[in-house]
Amino acid sequence: MSAKQIVRNSACLNTKSIGPKPKMLPVYKDYLPPCNQHCPTGNDIQGFLALVRDLEFKKAWQKLVINQPMPAIHGRVCYHPCEISCNRAHTDSPVSIQQVERMLGDLAIDQKWAYPTVNEETNRKILIIGAGSAGLAAAYHLRLAGHQVEIRDANPHAGGMMNYGIPAYRLPRNILQQEVEKITDMGVKLTLNHKVTDIVAEKEQGEFDAVFLAIGAQIGRHLKIPMEDCGPIMEATEYLNLVGNDQGPKLGKRIVVLGGGNTAMDTARVAKRLGAEEVMVIFFSDRNHMTAHEFEADEAEAEGVKIHWMRNLTSIHGTEFTMDIMALDENGDAKPTGEVETLKADAMVFAIGQDIERQLLSGVENVELTPDGCIKVNEYMMTGHEGIFAGGDMISSSRSVTTSTGHGKKAARNIDAWLRGGVYLTEEKHQVVTHDMLQLWYEIDSNRNPINEVAVAERVKDFTEVVQGLTMDQAVYEATRCYSCGNCFECDGCYGACPEQGAIIKLGKGNRYKFDYEKCTGCQACVNQCPCHAIAMSPVSDIPFTLKK
Ligand SMILES: Cc1cc2nc3c(=O)[nH]c(=O)nc-3n(C[C@H](O)[C@H](O)[C@H](O)COP(=O)(O)OP(=O)(O)OC[C@H]3O[C@@H](n4cnc5c(N)ncnc54)[C@H](O)[C@@H]3O)c2cc1C
Ligand code: SF4
Ligand code: SF4
Ligand code: SF4
Known part of the structure; x- marks a missing residue:
């Protein structure tokens, strides 16, 4: 051993020495990227993007379906909170994560890639009520764990x-059906046209060991206002349900949609496609207060829907709709100004929110409600009734396909643990890596x-998909834009920057590097150049290492 190394080693050992003593040495770390933190299904986004970058598409899809089985669906309808939080947005624009996911989902359908092999059969039976995203996701994860799963749904089609x-x-039905089929192909039994009215009786008769309730929030809310001699009045859920069953009603030439959420925007756009000449949305506040996403x-x-902001509908007489003109007060709340306005329309659709069907739960012992009228579950997704779990829109949460899919996964893991006599323990999450790091x-x-879209003049003619996906090349390009925030992607930057020969050792593709602390001086050059913040300086006393004799 050279004199230089003896000095260094004794410094690390914190014994008496004559040279400079590094107090800190570098360590490779794994942080949590913000995209992953914000994905409600817990997708390993960085992981699947890295595989796409390496043209390993099947492996990328396999990584995706560890967490959620419907990438072609989520690649279309997810509100992509991952992109909103993507660190790359601070530099130019977020990585098009959702579109890469869509490409993989579509490729898997095209190539007929199968889900992972189901675990050994456990002979435990689970009843899932509701074949929406929560129910389907739970079915997938429970079946993977080796359980017998049956989904019962009131509707003639799955998907909720x-x-x-x-x-x-926005979601072509052949895509939806094919991802549903992938789940039933695993051996999940799907019973349609079956409305459950007595949960406990069905559980007992079917000898199910556990139940997962995922009935969504299907009851459209109504507003009590004076209405006289008016045309058809419907709720958005009812209207869209008819459309879903290919019976989309033509309500009239001029249609009003009441509400400021995504459902209102979709209802208006559907009405346009069904031939209404004039479609108007009435919303009581301004754009900043709508719950619809900006893009909706x-x-x-863009498709010609007229949104009447700051208008509160007060009555309907025949075709005359009377509205208070509103103004924001100093707290930002919309208040009537005393002035009114009218417009003419033939029909109206309410799109002011949905409630859950509580009737189904009324006879089930110990099931409690939350103050907002949803079903109360504990941290393990179980209701107050032992063995009955719930998730998706029927529990308090932000209502979205992805949140429900995330609930399905979480519930499945908890049901599995409960059936095995334990509780599901989650690992502690790593620290999040922010852009400034x-x-x-x-x-x-x-x-x-x-993102390419079909031109407005074309798309309003029918239900053709509006957003066109990325080509494979474009998806690969997007994957290469990922910074790999917080996790080493083997760029060799640290290796190249290190002034001490042999202080950083390459371990081969996929295995990253390791430090040789006998040679490292703690100069921090590797840390300072690591673009993704995958190396941090750590007190010497916190680093376990053995010195050569
Ligand atoms: C118009 C509209 C547009 C939307 N757009 C988006 C979007 O772009 N992106 C997004 O992320 N989210 C969107 N959402 C929200 C999203 O669709 C829901 O949050 C999500 O699908 C809810 O999933 P779920 O599984 O909890 O319930 P649901 O999808 O509602 O499924 C519940 C299922 O339970 C069945 N069921 C109910 N009662 C019974 C019973 N007694 N017996 C048997 N079966 C029963 C129903 O038939 C249904 O199939 C939209 C919602 C609406 C209304
Ligand atoms: S499911 Fe949604 S949030 Fe998660 S990675 Fe896909 S697009 Fe992003
Ligand atoms: S750059 Fe990559 S790892 Fe970082 S937040 Fe965006 S997608 Fe995630
Ligand atoms: S650049 Fe080399 S010598 Fe400097 S801290 Fe990193 S590994 Fe040690």
């Missing part, structure tokens, strides 16, 4: 709101691909 809410121009309102307006010392000029 994905079939009876989200219009086909933009697309509705990255060392982006290099120049980049690679904005994201624009």
